[in-house]
Amino acid sequence: MNWDDMRLFLAVARAESLTGAGKVLRLDPATLGRRIARLEETLGTALFARSPRGYGLTEAGERLMDRAVQAEQALTEGAEELRGQGGQLTGLVRIGAPDGVANFLLPQVTAAICDANPGLEVQIVALPRVFNLSRREADMAIAVSPPETGRLTVQKVTDYHLHLVAHRDYIARHKAIRGLGDLAGHRVVGYIPDMIFDRELDYLSEIGVERVALASNSVAVQLNWLRAGAGLGIVHDFAIPAAPGLVKVLPEAVSLTRGFYLIRHGDDRKLARLARFAGLMSEGLRAEVARLEAQTT
Structure with a gap:
């Protein structure tokens, strides 16, 4: 077994597909598939379980993955030592x-x-x-x-901070917001509920909002809706300068820290x-x- 075999193995294991690994390696997927099959034949064991979803590691593949990562690490450390830590x-x-x-x-x-x-x-x-x-x-x-x-x-x-915001044009066109109870009459922008991947991002539930009329898993999309005056939403304070016209709404009542x-x-x-x-x-x-x-x- 040589390092080139390990390099190909690691790429497929990380991409979980020949196509994805081939793009990284700039290698034809068919050629890559033959190389992986030859490696498995040499080792006498299956490293990947093939399925329509891609290439998943077998138990033997998981064990080899640990060793291959350690070898990759050792090579990287050696190269860095040769380059020196300065410069x-x-x-x-x-x-x-x-x-x-x-x-x-x-x-x-x-x-x-x-x-x-x-x-x-x-x-x-x-x-x-x-x-x-x-x-x-x-x-x-x-x-x-x-x-x-x-x-x-x-x-x-x-740490960073988040607040409820809306565009000045939206605020001018809609009824006044004097407390959290007034939010029920406004359109809210936020995350798609079943695509919130971390509980720390479930901002709206903290302020009692149950319905999100305009939802995206992308913060950038949410910000563009708010910039267009489409509704109210919770935004990172550090993103507000990128969207002139957005102003904080109920800043004392809605102030989050993450x-x-x-x-x-x-x-x-x-x-x-x-x-x-x-x-x-x-x-x-x-x-x-x-x-x-x-x-x-």
Whole structure:
């Protein structure tokens, strides 16, 4: 068995399909399938359970996955030691994040880091779900609540705040809102209830809203509805400056605080490059949240 075989195995295990892995590897899926079949034949065991849904790891595949990740880790650590811990950051870093932080914070924070480190490449995977770092979907992830299981390291980055908002035009066209009881007469924008992937995002239930007339799993879509004067919704304070015309509604009655957590795989804690990047990103996120929230007071 050689490292090239392990590289192909890891790609298929993480993508859970030949097509997805082929795109990452820039390899034809049919060729990749033959390589995986040959690897299984060499090892004398099935590594994947094939189904219409894709390629899932067998028990033997799970065991090999652990070893392959350890080997990948050792190679990465060796390369970083040769490069040394000083100097500029280089290489690729992939960050998984909910689309709120991915849209309104990470672009400017990571752009500043890349300005100071021209050899660095950053990918932001903006998806409204929890990321599986064990399968290396990303090098690190931002979450709105700390995970309870897994071989992970968790660091709280910062608190952030959310308020009920509406566009000035919407407020001018509709009846006055003097208390929470008045919300029943207004159209509400929010998450699709059965697609809320973290209980910390179930904002509207905290203020007694049961019906969401305009719903999306995307924070950006919700913000665009509010910017268009379509209704009321709860928004991150750091996103409000991106939508001129939005104003806080009942700011004393509806004021929420949440936190961002940086999640990394436990095996990455000794990687100097990722540790340095994580430190710069965390510092940048704290500063950017503070800067943007100060514009909404």
